[in-house]
Amino acid sequence: MGISYNEQSRTFKLDTCASTYMIGIADDENFVGHIYFGPYIDDDNISYLMRTKEPPFVPSVNGRDRLAFYDSFPSEYPTHGLGDYRDDALAIRTGKGNTALKLSFVSYDIIPGKKPIQGLPATFGSPDECCTLELTCRDEILGIDVILSYTVFENVDAIARSVKVINNAGDPIELTRVMSMCLDMDNEDYDLITLHGSWARERHINRRPLSKGIQGVSSLKGESGHQEHPFMAVLDHNADQDRGEVFGFSFVYSGNFLAECYVNQFDSVRVMMGINPEDFTWRLEPGDEFETPEVIMVHSSEGIGNMTRSFHDLFRNHLIRSPYKDLKRPILINNWEATYFEFDTDKLIAIVDEASKLGIEMLVMDDGWFGHRDSDNSSLGDWYVYEDKLKGGLKHLVDEVNKRGMKFGIWFEPEMISPDSDLYRAHPDWAIAIEGRTPGQAREQYVLDLTRPEVVDYTYDQVSKILKSANIEYVKWDMNRPLADMGSAKLPPKKMGEMFHRYMLGVYELQERLITDFPNLLLENCSGGGGRFDPGMLYYSPQIWCSDDTDAIERLSIQEGTSIVYPLSAMGAHVSDCPNHTVGRVTPFKTRGYVALAGTFGYELDVTKIPEEDRNMIPDQVKMYHTYNDLVRMGDYFRLASFSENREYDCYMVVSKDKSEALLTFVQVLNRPNQHSRKIRLKGLDPKRRYELTYVDPEDEKNNTLSGETYSGDILMKAGILIQNPWGDFQGRLISIKAV
Ligand code: GLA
Numbered sequence: 001m002g003i004s005y006n007e008q009s010r011t012f013k014l015d016t017c018a019s020t021y022m023i024g025i026a027d028d029e030n031f032v033g034h035i036y037f038g039p040y041i042d043d044d045n046i047s048y049l050m051r052t053k054e055p056p057f058v059p060s061v062n063g064r065d066r067l068a069f070y071d072s073f074p075s076e077y078p079t080h081g082l083g084d085y086r087d088d089a090l091a092i093r094t095g096k097g098n099t100a101l102k103l104s105f106v107s108y109d110i111i112p113g114k115k116p117i118q119g120l121p122a123t124f125g126s127p128d129e130c131c132t133l134e135l136t137c138r139d140e141i142l143g144i145d146v147i148l149s150y151t152v153f154e155n156v157d158a159i160a161r162s163v164k165v166i167n168n169a170g171d172p173i174e175l176t177r178v179m180s181m182c183l184d185m186d187n188e189d190y191d192l193i194t195l196h197g198s199w200a201r202e203r204h205i206n207r208r209p210l211s212k213g214i215q216g217v218s219s220l221k222g223e224s225g226h227q228e229h230p231f232m233a234v235l236d237h238n239a240d241q242d243r244g245e246v247f248g249f250s251f252v253y254s255g256n257f258l259a260e261c262y263v264n265q266f267d268s269v270r271v272m273m274g275i276n277p278e279d280f281t282w283r284l285e286p287g288d289e290f291e292t293p294e295v296i297m298v299h300s301s302e303g304i305g306n307m308t309r310s311f312h313d314l315f316r317n318h319l320i321r322s323p324y325k326d327l328k329r330p331i332l333i334n335n336w337e338a339t340y341f342e343f344d345t346d347k348l349i350a351i352v353d354e355a356s357k358l359g360i361e362m363l364v365m366d367d368g369w370f371g372h373r374d375s376d377n378s379s380l381g382d383w384y385v386y387e388d389k390l391k392g393g394l395k396h397l398v399d400e401v402n403k404r405g406m407k408f409g410i411w412f413e414p415e416m417i418s419p420d421s422d423l424y425r426a427h428p429d430w431a432i433a434i435e436g437r438t439p440g441q442a443r444e445q446y447v448l449d450l451t452r453p454e455v456v457d458y459t460y461d462q463v464s465k466i467l468k469s470a471n472i473e474y475v476k477w478d479m480n481r482p483l484a485d486m487g488s489a490k491l492p493p494k495k496m497g498e499m500f501h502r503y504m505l506g507v508y509e510l511q512e513r514l515i516t517d518f519p520n521l522l523l524e525n526c527s528g529g530g531g532r533f534d535p536g537m538l539y540y541s542p543q544i545w546c547s548d549d550t551d552a553i554e555r556l557s558i559q560e561g562t563s564i565v566y567p568l569s570a571m572g573a574h575v576s577d578c579p580n581h582t583v584g585r586v587t588p589f590k591t592r593g594y595v596a597l598a599g600t601f602g603y604e605l606d607v608t609k610i611p612e613e614d615r616n617m618i619p620d621q622v623k624m625y626h627t628y629n630d631l632v633r634m635g636d637y638f639r640l641a642s643f644s645e646n647r648e649y650d651c652y653m654v655v656s657k658d659k660s661e662a663l664l665t666f667v668q669v670l671n672r673p674n675q676h677s678r679k680i681r682l683k684g685l686d687p688k689r690r691y692e693l694t695y696v697d698p699e700d701e702k703n704n705t706l707s708g709e710t711y712s713g714d715i716l717m718k719a720g721i722l723i724q725n726p727w728g729d730f731q732g733r734l735i736s737i738k739a740v
Helices: 063-070 303-318 345-358 393-403 422-426 453-468 493-517 552-563 589-597 612-634 713-718
Strands: 002-006 011-015 019-026 031-039 090-094 104-112 130-139 144-153 158-167 173-186 190-196 204-209 213-219 231-236 246-251 257-263 268-275 282-284 289-291 295-300 332-334 362-365 407-412 474-477 522-525 543-545 602-604 636-641 649-655 661-668 678-680 690-695 721-723 731-739
Touching (some): 002 104, 002 144, 011 144, 019 144, 019 295, 031 295, 158 173, 173 246, 190 213, 231 257, 282 289, 345 362, 362 474, 407 453, 453 493, 552 589, 721 731
Parallel strands (some): 362 407, 407 474, 474 522
Antiparallel strands (some): 002 011, 090 173, 104 130, 173 282, 213 257, 649 661, 661 731, 690 731
């Protein structure tokens, strides 16, 4: 396992517990080629896969067809302008206006552990957990060095890749495209999975066959976005949850991205991921360097589910840093869907009085507590307390909440500025805008120019002043509009193309400062629901609000798509009131609880106003959360059935790492007359151990045809269980599975 170099064959072999990745150095000109990514192999004698001994041959054999070589060679990091006509990973513009460059291997280094990436979120690991290969490549003519970096997480079956470009020349250059990774592979009848959606409908899974030409997903919104997602999986046409080969790619970044597959004339696939080159340039003065965000690559020979579990383990253990990552989060009640902007201290205290009796542990005061904010048309940037609403001030409110035994959390939207705000009146040039052009508003707001250090400093001071003013233990960091009108009053014209990325660096710096100065703060990211649910954000916050859509049925597809990459511990999920505020659907309170249990769990309703019958169920839901959250947060996730696919029911389970315990969630969406009980094959259990199955709700236990006996894991996984067809639509069932 780990990383080795074979001097004779000039090949690098990177091994995780189950996969191998191989790179080769080819021909006299030291081209860096891709050889293999797949199941673990013992031998490294496969450099023939680079096809250097076949036509069109390497340049030393066939100098007259150099372009044909470039255009077919499986390159680790293809560059622009020399004859590789597939999309390239790196393109520049020199002072003379030229765009071509050629990289040749120069040297390598194998380093225990992993270096951080300056100013950017990135996975981490100790020398016991990972090691890194750095390949230094050079364009001799331009004097540009490129370091390709590969970190192998041996036990998690994942490889992290990033790139550093160093300008060693005497003149400045401009980077116009710097992808974080490229993977050239043969097409073996692959499908492509990507995640798509909209506001309140985020991350629905889309699967389709790969076809000729370019396909993929991207964002130019300055955030990863609701619509497309920085994740892609290339998989066997026949791959399913448990079988087949799957390659997953996830971009640890929260801004503009591009993830694409290009199927070329020879049916080979070029997979690339990185910062979206549109609206991107980066000027490198002599001696300067640029580091890309990283891409995580996961290979699975055992279907989508296995890829999912590798991502979950990697993110839980090597990306999320918060002390909360291994802790149960307090059950919160958020007042957004309860009151929207219409609240005051008394109303919040009334909610807390009731909530604390029911076992809820934290109040989160959402939007509307600052400036003179009574609707979404003002005050962003004015982070001081709206005294008319919070009589007696913020500290008074927080103390009252604490007195009632609950913690207190607060909402901010620090990246924004309302045209109607004292901040905008004082500093109109702090809003992102193009000189001479009125910027477009979205939700009646502008975006702060976080490329400017003084704006970052000011914003941080405002937020931290509030946090220091009372015992605030949680922050919901929102971001409610995409970026546009990219212009900065401070950036010189030659750096304007850096604005999108510099904005992200500003956001990351703000959040880094926040979690450094307030190390025990529980931070939750959010963007109009799930518009910035990405691995970049997880580096700063252990959880992200999944979607503004809290309807339990809509959440099935949202949470299924989200959980294909992200651990359940990261998915913000709340029980809300009905009819649901987004879709008007009425679902049983019990089902709402079961669905929210697959996330961080909390409430988003006015507990003083909901039907008594629902309120009475809360103490049991609280108990359920405390009983099962350790398992949900830390266990292995298995998808058993998908409502998005079958349009009838959804089913998934979480199994503890030691396989002693599991929890199965079943939701029948629409009832069907004369329907047999459903047969469900369980997954992830120990075939040799015996398990007992109990319905968590004693009412359902009456219909448990399996109770009173134990069954081997083998039977449960091969023969399956029967779940009685519930009466009614939107019915949930929760089954606890325990080894005896
Ligand atoms: C966004 C969030 C919501 C809520 C509102 C407040 O839409 O996703 O949860 O905080 O903003 O304006």
